[in-house]
Amino acid sequence: MNTVLVVQSLISGVIMGAVYALLGVGFSLSWGVMKVINISHAAFGLIGAFIAYGMLKLWGVDPIVSLAVTVPFLFVAACLVYRVLILPVTRAKEVIVSSMILTFGVAIILENLLLLLWGPDPRLLTTSYSTRVLILGPFYFQYPQLAGFLMSAAGVALIHLFLSKTYTGKAVRAAWQQPEAAQLCGVNLKRISTITFGIAVASAGAGGVGLAFLYSFEPHAHNLWLIYLFLVVIVGGVGNVLGTAAAGVIIGVITGLSLAFLPYQWVNLLTFGLLMVILVLRPEGLFRSEV
């Protein structure tokens, strides 16, 4: 077997996985903390990608700089969505089902708004450094992939630090583990949930930019992204940030390796098959939840 090829696909797998991890962390948080399976999570990611694309095309703004706009914008938008749409639903008989249908509606709306604005053509983020390659020995790294990787790694690390070091972050974890007890200790559950949802969706926007660095995207792309989200979050364990990050890398590596040795169409088959097997054998995820 060709060692260089294996290592190269391992590297691209790790890069891919880091981006999926950033996209998955927020999904995992809103599922774990608020019991909201946000079907529109990946669609919000697409909005991040399209904002980056638009700013790059119109004003030549670097996609990473565009996050300065995307992240606050999506945070505010998500807080509004949570307060106006999702909060009334949390009183329903089955929160998970109701929130799935509701956010499915949100995803349809976002997808078709993007279709109206941009049309169905696939887009590529073409930056000034898109064609540049970093060569280390026999391995090569494309600059956009590196940018996506560094941004995603930083994003996941930031969310982890927020949850483990700040007061609000600790309150989020408390609200997840013991909602009643947390409220008794003066945690405002409504406020914490709103902030969590805002952070989750804002990180999805950043993850969307990360994916846009790696692949072309169009308004329907969020459907496939969503499947990968489920994969990453379930393998990593719902609500487990570091587990999600690890799962992202594992799945990225598996996908990267199988892309090197299998025809493209069989890769997705393998991935979904793998998810089914993991679900049957270990539905709680591969990692012990330690939040």
Place this chain on the structure above:
Amino acid sequence: MKAAATLEIPRKRIAAGVVVLLVLALFPWLGPPVYFVSFLFTVFLYVTLATSWNFIGGYAGYLSFGQVAFFGIGAYATALMQNGLGLGPAGTMFSTIPAGVLAAVVSAVIGYPCLRLRGPYFAVITLCFAFVIQLAFRNLDVVGGADGLWLKAMNLPIEVSRSVMYEAMLILVGVTVLVSIAVSRSKFGAGLRAIKEDEEVAQTMAVNAPMLKMRAFALSAFFTGTAGGIYAYYLTYIHPDIVFDVNISILIVLMALFGGGGTWLGPVLGATVLTVVNELLSTFVKAELARIIYGLLFIVVIIFMPNGLMEFFRKRSEDRRSASPESAA
């Protein structure tokens, strides 16, 4: 409510049901435009799909997002049987029954490990299953691969062949709804509802949960597969992207929940209303805008009637009754 009323169906209701079915059966022979026959065919199709989903999703509370896999398996089985055995129109129609049986067998194989998972995990694994089956069919050349499969159309004028399809689907929807009513009144249905409420408690009360879930899943796969077979004959061309389109799976779940899962009438109502709304929107509004309105509809329904149309209207009529002075007295 009165206990007797839930066990015996009033004569009036049976008569009303028979009249509705007869009128619907006569409709295509009164010379309406083909458009309406095809449209009602679509309504029947979705009522069948939503009602069959209801066996596992509504009564037992296991949200299957993999129904389209059974639909597609039924469609492919019918197409392959027609091509392989050189079946005529009648043969093709009857081949939809073994096609449904095949879908039920597949559901048993897949249900055995998957039905142990609960809540969102079951939803995700069935969704994955739908994707796996679609990808497999797209890549297997034995079943036509990405080229799809052709069926021999009926050698009849379009009005007549559409009417025959219409009648076949009407029979199927009638049977499915009848079975659904029967299940909702049976011990089997009570067992499924017990599983939905609390599976552990149900099992301690001697409800054989794994067996009941498997049976409900197989029942839902059978009717879905048979509907897929008729649909394949109706289309005369099938492709993995058409009959395994995951959006169909999601639409089925939404229709049933929109009407109200767990009752036999809910999915019938939900599927009818949403098919009509969909048709109106796609006729009069730009496609993207229509989808946006469709999305808004889900949001509005979930916020204002989180437990479906049925529950919403039942509550309203109860409120009115309790507000009126007679019932207070």
